[in-house]
Amino acid sequence: MELLERFARGDLEAFEALFRQFQGEVYGWVLRMVRDRGAAEDLTIETFWRIYRAHARFDPSRGFGPWARRIASNLAVDHLKRARSELPLVEDCLAAEPPSDAALRRELRDGIELAFRSLPAKLKVVAVLGLVEERSQEEIAEALGMSVGAVKSRMFRAVRALRRSLVRVGIEP
Amino acid sequence: MNEHERERTIELLKGVIRPVEDGGLSGDLWPRMLRRMEEGPMRVPWFDWALAGLVVVLLLLFPGLIPRVLYHL
Numbered sequence: 001m002e003l004l005e006r007f008a009r010g011d012l013e014a015f016e017a018l019f020r021q022f023q024g025e026v027y028g029w030v031l032r033m034v035r036d037r038g039a040a041e042d043l044t045i046e047t048f049w050r051i052y053r054a055h056a057r058f059d060p061s062r063g064f065g066p067w068a069r070r071i072a073s074n075l076a077v078d079h080l081k082r083a084r085s086e087l088p089l090v091e092d093c094l095a096a097e098p099p100s101d102a103a104l105r106r107e108l109r110d111g112i113e114l115a116f117r118s119l120p121a122k123l124k125v126v127a128v129l130g131l132v133e134e135r136s137q138e139e140i141a142e143a144l145g146m147s148v149g150a151v152k153s154r155m156f157r158a159v160r161a162l163r164r165s166l167v168r169v170g171i172e173p
Numbered sequence: 174m175n176e177h178e179r180e181r182t183i184e185l186l187k188g189v190i191r192p193v194e195d196g197g198l199s200g201d202l203w204p205r206m207l208r209r210m211e212e213g214p215m216r217v218p219w220f221d222w223a224l225a226g227l228v229v230v231l232l233l234l235f236p237g238l239i240p241r242v243l244y245h246l
Binding site for chain 1: 174179183185187193195197198199203206244
């Protein structure tokens, strides 16, 4: 019997095989969204826990990866909503200031960070995946369970909100 | 917001926040997964239910807040 079919019937060994096959991919995707390694690991576990509980609803004729990514994305967005005020932009996610960018003052960096943190979770996720990670709109749409048009709209709103926040702290892009 | 302002805003964002360097998992998460499965479903603490109730009451008392709350959801 196929691995996916065995998983759908509740076979723990099949689940373990899928877990080992997809844990890295799910973790990588969540990390891009939440930008915190500890939280990404926790959310990866929670994603697979939900997958395990929902095995009976899984359709083996459809891919496991996209399904896992959708569940992970929903959890990541929920996490960002909860952690909005204290979201760490872990050091390794902040660009080191190259010599050619010396003009990008600390004040400016702080302003941009603050503006980014203040974005609503649903806009922040689209902005970080689309603009920073440069993922395709189709990929983002599939992972978040929305249309490409909705992704485009959120990306536009995210940039607009970001700009407004920057203007509020005295930075005129 | 015109196209130039949009591009400049994106440029500033990318100048400060760079793509995550994945680097992969620090180790196999399967042992943690097994512990999570033993724990079973998480219970919602009573405090969270109380907080949710309070929010509902506030929204009923001040319906003007609803669009603002929806925006942030």
